[in-house]
């Protein structure tokens with residue numbers, strides 16, 4: 001790859017994928033001492049998607065990625081860099097991005113993962129923009145994909161109610177037109193390093209029978225400290241990106257924040273002095289999908305007609321690290337281009353290759369499998385659901 005002068009960066013493709021299975025707050029009431037009322041009041045979350053046993057972070061990311069490539073009007077081999085933001089990779093090695101590259105049928109792109117927790121998609125977006133600006137790539141696929149339901153402690157009501165599975169993706173392309181990405185801000189505050197973390201499995205504490213017995217392979221969180229960080233940081237990070245874009249905050253048409261908690265999002269609106277109708281919220285149906293939450297929310301915002309060419313949009317996220325990041329961009333594309341992406345790219349056509357001489361143990365935590373296997377009366381019958389089809393699942397859900 002050769003280096004050329006700075007080039008414009010445009011967001012040309014977008015897509016998302018959510019697994020069919022849904023875990024409601026009523027389901028969680030059967031697992032921990034909680035209530036739908038508590039969860040809705042404190043977080044705004046009503047349900048979250050749960051990946052099926054055959055699904056992985058790479059498989060969900062590949063579906064979202066192919067949908068974004070389709071929306072961009074490109075072929076998989078037009079992509080010359082693949083970045084996957086995730087804190088729940090399929091394996092420690094290889095990167096999830098390498099598995100995604102093969103699954104989408106790309107033969108030419110370098111591929112790597114970005115680790116910045118829930119801010120990962122924004123960090124990946126910034127990395128892709130820098131590659132394009134430097135002339136190192138022309139079409140970059142940036143995916144946020146997470147399978148968090150396999151990393152949760154289903155005896156800890158402070159964390160297991162929050163997170164869900166899914167993937168979202170964008171294609172960023174070099175352009176001769178004026179740039180659509182106009183301001184980026186990233187921050188990292190290591191004082192919060194152990195406020196939300198996963199203690200064991202890394203080199204500081206390799207996996208062992210003892211780390212498993214101590215429950216150290218599951219996400220731990222100081223909820224109040226994380227909440228304080230988020231409410232302190234999100235608005236200021238968004239404002240910094242807006243200032244770099246040369247805008248004032250009242251010019252922003254839509255903020256697409258990380259979907260962690262409705263109260264945090266309301267605090268961002270207050271901090272930015274913007275009405276809630278200029279903030280996109282879909283966490284009631286997804287929970288916190290970490291690096292996937294912003295690109296999933298973007299794709300839904302476009303599908304719902306909340307975004308049109310010329311709009312000033314801000315993505316803003318925060319997460320473990322503590323990290324935060326924001327991107328200010330002007331929307332340039334026809335929203336209708338994504339119309340048929342979900343029909344054209346079917347989950348059943350996307351496969352992630354497995355090693356020939358290895359298979360995983362059953363990946364679904366037993367308590368979760370038990371609840372999913374015995375739906376509450378009135379729940380949809382999952383035996384009838386095509387794996388990986390939220391639309392199909394919803395079509396069968398009771399009113």
Ligand SMILES: CC(C)(COP(=O)(O)OP(=O)(O)OC[C@H]1O[C@@H](n2cnc3c(N)ncnc32)[C@H](O)[C@@H]1OP(=O)(O)O)[C@@H](O)C(=O)NCCC(=O)NCCS
Pocket residue numbers: 033034035038039042043118157158161196221222223224226227230260261288318319320
């Ligand atoms: C997790 C969070 C919802 C908890 O809400 P909170 O108002 O801070 O609640 P607290 O942790 O102070 O707990 C208050 C009480 O509710 C209880 N509680 C915690 N989780 C509960 C649950 N799911 N159901 C019922 N009660 C619960 C606590 O045990 C505590 O009880 P106590 O007063 O008897 O000790 C909130 O702190 C939060 O959203 N933090 C940010 C988390 C986040 O966004 N993480 C992702 C980062 S990317």
